[in-house]
Amino acid sequence: MTRKNMQIPKAYWLATVGMLLLVCGELLAIGAMDWTAAIIESLLNSIETKDSGMMLVTAFSYVAKYLLIFFLIYFGAYVFATSICWKLGTGVFAFAFMLLTTMAMLAFQEIYHEHFSFAAHFLTMGMILLLHVYIPKQKYYYGIFSVLVVLLLIAVQWLQLIPMFTPLGFGSDDIAAAIKMADGYFNDYSLLNTLCMIFFIVFVILTAIFAFLVILQDKQMHTRKKFEVQGAALRETRHALAESKVYEEIANLVHDLKTPLVTVEGLVSLIEMKMQADPNSPSAKYFQRIGQSVDKMKDMISEILHEQAKKAMEVEELLRYVTSHLQLDEQLVDLHVRIAEDIPPILINKIRFSRAISNVLENAIHSFRGKPGRIAIGVAMEGDAVVFRIRDNGPGIMPVDLEAIFEEGFSTKASSGLGLSFVKRVVESHDGHIQVQSVPKSYTEVRIAVPAARDARSQELSEKQQVLGGKS
Amino acid sequence: MQKYIPIAICxxxxxxxxxxxxxxxxxxxxxxxxxxxxxxxxxxxxxVTSAGQAIEGAIVQSIAESLNLQADYRPRALASDLYDYHSVVVVLGYSANGLNYTHHTYEEELNRIRGIAAEAKKTQLPLIAVHLSGNYRDDKKTFALFQQLADSTDYFIALKSMNNISDYQRELADFHTPVTLISDRESFKIPFNAAFR
Structure with a gap:
C-alpha cells in the first residue's frame, strides 16, 4: 500500500471528527442553556448577598463552560484543517485554520450575540499556530496537542476575567462583563485582578512547561534512536572487521595449500611417467581422475584467492564446463541445453559463476527425488543482457516459500540453506539479477540475467590483432 | 521562515x-x-427594573438597599405593575444570556420597555434611566432600548467612560432631560440618592 493510499482514509476520518467537534462547539451553548442560567442565577445571588466567594465560584463555572465550547471549536477546526491540508504544508494549513476558527467565531457571535473578544481570539489562534510549529508530530500527537490547547484556553479564559485588561478588549463578552462588574461593585476589581492574573500566569507557565517537556522528550527519543542506529552500525563494522580477519586467515591458509598441491601434482605425474601404464588400464583412469581432482582443487583455490578476477567467456564453454561436472550418472534426468545464435561472451569469474549455475541445477535435480525429470537450460539475449533460463518440471515451490528462498539459512531440504543466497550474491556481484518463478506441481524457472561483454570481446580481439601486428 | 507568516499575521x-x-x-x-x-x-x-436583562439591575437594587431606599427589583415588571410605585428606575444593559434566562426575546423586551415608558409618562411617574455598564454594553441594542424610554426619562445617570455617551445626550437634548455622568460605579450613590432625597 502506498503512503498516499494509507493516508486518505485517515484524512477523511480526521476531517469528519474535526467537523463534528466544530459543530458540537457551535451548538453546545444551546444545550448548555441551563448551565448559563445557573451562572446568571449564581451571579444575581452573589450580588444580592454581596458574597465574593459565590462570585468566584461563578467565575470558575464561566471558565469551565467557555473552555468546553472553545476547545471544541478550536480543536475541531485544528483537526479539520490538518486533515484537509495534510498534503499542502504548514502555510496553507495555518491559513485554513485561521479562516475556519474566525468563521466559527463569527457564527458564534451571530447566533448568541455574546460580543466575544476578537483580541482573545487572535491571541488564542496565534498561540495554537505557534504550538503547531514547535510541537513535534509524534505518536499520540492529537492527544498531546489537545492537552496543550486545554491549558492554553484555560489561561485565555482567566485572561478574559482580568478587569485591568478590559481596556485592551479582553473579556468583552456578556458573562465576563457581568462578573467583572459584580467584582467592581464588591471589591473594586481587586479580587479578580489578583486571582485571575495568578491563574492566567500559572496556566501560561503550565502550557509552556508542558510544551517544553514534549519537545524535550521528542529530542531525547530522536537522540536515542540515533544512538541505536549508530550502535547497530558499530556492531556491524566490528562484525565485518572480525569477518575480514577470518577471511584473511583463510586466504593465507588456502595460499599455503598451493605448495603441497603442486608437490602432489608433480609426484603423481612422476609416478605416472615411471609406471607408463596402458591408456586403457584402470591405473591410467585412476591417474586421470587424480589429475582432474587436483585441477579442480587448484581452480577452487584460485576462486578463493581471486574472487574478483573476471574474464570474458563464451556461454557455450561455460555450460559445457558446468554440465561436465554434474553428477548425473545415477539420476533419471533429461537435460536439454539450447543456446541462441550469436550470444556474446559474458564477463565472469568462471569458477564462482559456474558454481552458481551448478547450484541451481543441483537444486532442480534434487527436487526430482530420484524420479525422472526434465531440465531445460535456455540462453538468449534480452536487451543488453544474456539471460539464462533454467526450467525444471519438478514439484515446484510453494508461494510462501518463494518469498524466502534467497534468505540465508532458508532450506526445504534440511541443508545449510546457503545455496540460493550464494547464487544471488554471485549473480549480483556480476551486475546481474536473478528471479524465480514457480507453479506448484508444475514447474520452476530460474532466470539469471548478466550483462553481455561485447566490449570485452572486441577489446580482446583488438588486443590480439595488436599482438599479431606487432609480431609481423 | 514561511511557517511563521500566519503566526505573525495573527x-x-x-x-x-x-x-x-x-x-x-x-x-x-x-x-x-x-x-x-x-x-x-x-x-x-x-x-427598579432592567432594560435588556443585564445583571446591573441587581447592582442598582443593592445600592438602593445600601442607601435605605425603599425599592423593589423586578426585572420583568410590566406597565401594569407601576400602579404600586412612586418612581421607576430603568437600568439599561442588553444581555443575550439575561434575556434567555428570563425567557424573553429582544422584541418582547423592547415592547415591555416601551409600555413602561408610556405608562410612566401617562401617570407622570418620575422615570430615571441608569446606564452603569460603560463600554461593556455600549451597543446598538442597548441604545435602541434607551430610545424607547428617552422621551419619558426625567433624569439620566451614566458612566462618563462610555464611548457613545454623546449619542445618549443628543437623544435627551430635545427633552431637556438632566444628565449626570459619573466616573465609576461607586460614585453612582450620590446622584442616585439626590434624586430621591
Missing part, C-alpha cells in the same frame, strides 16, 4: 486590535452635566 492583528481598543477606551471629552440634581424628583417606593 499577532499583528492582535496588536492592531489592542491599539484600537486602548485608544477608543478613553474618557469622554468634557460635556456639560449635573453633578447631581439640585432637588429630588422621585419619591419612594421605587420600582
Amino acid at each position: 499577532f499583528a492583528i492582535l496588536l492592531i486590535l489592542l491599539i484600537v481598543n486602548t485608544s477608543s477606551y478613553k474618557n469622554t471629552d468634557h460635556v456639560n452635566a449635573y453633578p447631581n440634581l439640585p432637588a429630588p424628583i422621585g419619591k419612594e417606593k421605587i420600582l
Whole structure:
C-alpha cells in the first residue's frame, strides 16, 4: 500500500471528527442553556448577598463552560484543517485554520450575540499556530496537542476575567462583563485582578512547561534512536572487521595449500611417467581422475584467492564446463541445453559463476527425488543482457516459500540453506539479477540475467590483432 | 521562515486590535452635566427594573438597599405593575444570556420597555434611566432600548467612560432631560440618592 493510499482514509476520518467537534462547539451553548442560567442565577445571588466567594465560584463555572465550547471549536477546526491540508504544508494549513476558527467565531457571535473578544481570539489562534510549529508530530500527537490547547484556553479564559485588561478588549463578552462588574461593585476589581492574573500566569507557565517537556522528550527519543542506529552500525563494522580477519586467515591458509598441491601434482605425474601404464588400464583412469581432482582443487583455490578476477567467456564453454561436472550418472534426468545464435561472451569469474549455475541445477535435480525429470537450460539475449533460463518440471515451490528462498539459512531440504543466497550474491556481484518463478506441481524457472561483454570481446580481439601486428 | 507568516499575521492583528481598543477606551471629552440634581424628583417606593436583562439591575437594587431606599427589583415588571410605585428606575444593559434566562426575546423586551415608558409618562411617574455598564454594553441594542424610554426619562445617570455617551445626550437634548455622568460605579450613590432625597 502506498503512503498516499494509507493516508486518505485517515484524512477523511480526521476531517469528519474535526467537523463534528466544530459543530458540537457551535451548538453546545444551546444545550448548555441551563448551565448559563445557573451562572446568571449564581451571579444575581452573589450580588444580592454581596458574597465574593459565590462570585468566584461563578467565575470558575464561566471558565469551565467557555473552555468546553472553545476547545471544541478550536480543536475541531485544528483537526479539520490538518486533515484537509495534510498534503499542502504548514502555510496553507495555518491559513485554513485561521479562516475556519474566525468563521466559527463569527457564527458564534451571530447566533448568541455574546460580543466575544476578537483580541482573545487572535491571541488564542496565534498561540495554537505557534504550538503547531514547535510541537513535534509524534505518536499520540492529537492527544498531546489537545492537552496543550486545554491549558492554553484555560489561561485565555482567566485572561478574559482580568478587569485591568478590559481596556485592551479582553473579556468583552456578556458573562465576563457581568462578573467583572459584580467584582467592581464588591471589591473594586481587586479580587479578580489578583486571582485571575495568578491563574492566567500559572496556566501560561503550565502550557509552556508542558510544551517544553514534549519537545524535550521528542529530542531525547530522536537522540536515542540515533544512538541505536549508530550502535547497530558499530556492531556491524566490528562484525565485518572480525569477518575480514577470518577471511584473511583463510586466504593465507588456502595460499599455503598451493605448495603441497603442486608437490602432489608433480609426484603423481612422476609416478605416472615411471609406471607408463596402458591408456586403457584402470591405473591410467585412476591417474586421470587424480589429475582432474587436483585441477579442480587448484581452480577452487584460485576462486578463493581471486574472487574478483573476471574474464570474458563464451556461454557455450561455460555450460559445457558446468554440465561436465554434474553428477548425473545415477539420476533419471533429461537435460536439454539450447543456446541462441550469436550470444556474446559474458564477463565472469568462471569458477564462482559456474558454481552458481551448478547450484541451481543441483537444486532442480534434487527436487526430482530420484524420479525422472526434465531440465531445460535456455540462453538468449534480452536487451543488453544474456539471460539464462533454467526450467525444471519438478514439484515446484510453494508461494510462501518463494518469498524466502534467497534468505540465508532458508532450506526445504534440511541443508545449510546457503545455496540460493550464494547464487544471488554471485549473480549480483556480476551486475546481474536473478528471479524465480514457480507453479506448484508444475514447474520452476530460474532466470539469471548478466550483462553481455561485447566490449570485452572486441577489446580482446583488438588486443590480439595488436599482438599479431606487432609480431609481423 | 514561511511557517511563521500566519503566526505573525495573527499577532499583528492582535496588536492592531489592542491599539484600537486602548485608544477608543478613553474618557469622554468634557460635556456639560449635573453633578447631581439640585432637588429630588422621585419619591419612594421605587420600582427598579432592567432594560435588556443585564445583571446591573441587581447592582442598582443593592445600592438602593445600601442607601435605605425603599425599592423593589423586578426585572420583568410590566406597565401594569407601576400602579404600586412612586418612581421607576430603568437600568439599561442588553444581555443575550439575561434575556434567555428570563425567557424573553429582544422584541418582547423592547415592547415591555416601551409600555413602561408610556405608562410612566401617562401617570407622570418620575422615570430615571441608569446606564452603569460603560463600554461593556455600549451597543446598538442597548441604545435602541434607551430610545424607547428617552422621551419619558426625567433624569439620566451614566458612566462618563462610555464611548457613545454623546449619542445618549443628543437623544435627551430635545427633552431637556438632566444628565449626570459619573466616573465609576461607586460614585453612582450620590446622584442616585439626590434624586430621591
